[in-house]
Amino acid sequence: MYAWLYGKLPGPTPLRVVLVLALLAAVVLLLMEVVFPAVDALMPYSDVSVGNPG
């Protein structure tokens, strides 16, 4: 799967390495800033106040 994706990247090897690193950074950032906060808000330890749930 990853080998196939790597094969699809354009350019010579140095460019491909840079692209891989850039893509990894983008994915990690997307996870940290968008996906994980959304999941985290659904986690039980985020409910800390008393009152009607929600």
Added chain:
Amino acid sequence: MGVLGELLITVGVVLALFVVYQVWWTDLGAARAQSSADAELEQRWAAGHNPRSGGEPVTDEPLTGTAFARLYIPAFGSDYRFAVVSGTDGAALEIGPGHYTETQAPGEPGNFAVAGHRVGRGSPFNDLDALRTCDALVYATADEWLIYRVLPVDAPDRATARAQAAGCLPADVADRATSGPYEWLSGVSIVRPEDVRVIDAVPGHPGPATPEMLPLTTLTTCHPQYSAAERLVVHAVLDRTEPRVDGVVPDELRG
């Protein structure tokens, strides 16, 4: 390696990254938000924007997410300090402990109730279960320092509670805080999430605040640590106040 193997490894890496998010990334964000809220608070205080001028009580709650006080808990170390913001919605609690806006202001007769995260976002209320009878909860507002003392924790009877309270509170406060409608309050307790009575002006007694009530503060967070099954609740009563003077801090914060 097969696609399945790569997918499983990917899932594993994502889960590991989630742990990194939990224990590091959110704390970074919270530290930034705290720092900027605290700096803004300090600026406002220095500029003398003081709704309490003339000794009138604060009647207007600041906008949600705006810091208006600081909380220090000496029992948690001299570096324990958080800017307290207005409101208890998700956005407000991202910044720091938040004030239940329907409850009283610091020092007012009634209950100054604050919610805070137990895990993540700086984990301000992670160790509330370690608080003991008479531990100090110190708030700073624009005008003053307010020193509250945790109520007797799980005292077996009124006499014991009264004696424990008298160890750190003026006699009349110790008396009142362990009798009448306050008699069965414990300094640290576990309640159900729907138990809104813990933030009543007199916890357990619905109704508006009246001037003869004791000024209390209540802290809430989730319990057990990673669960929302219950809430951990701390009650403390006002011991004394001091005017806020540059360069002077209450004894409880020294050493």
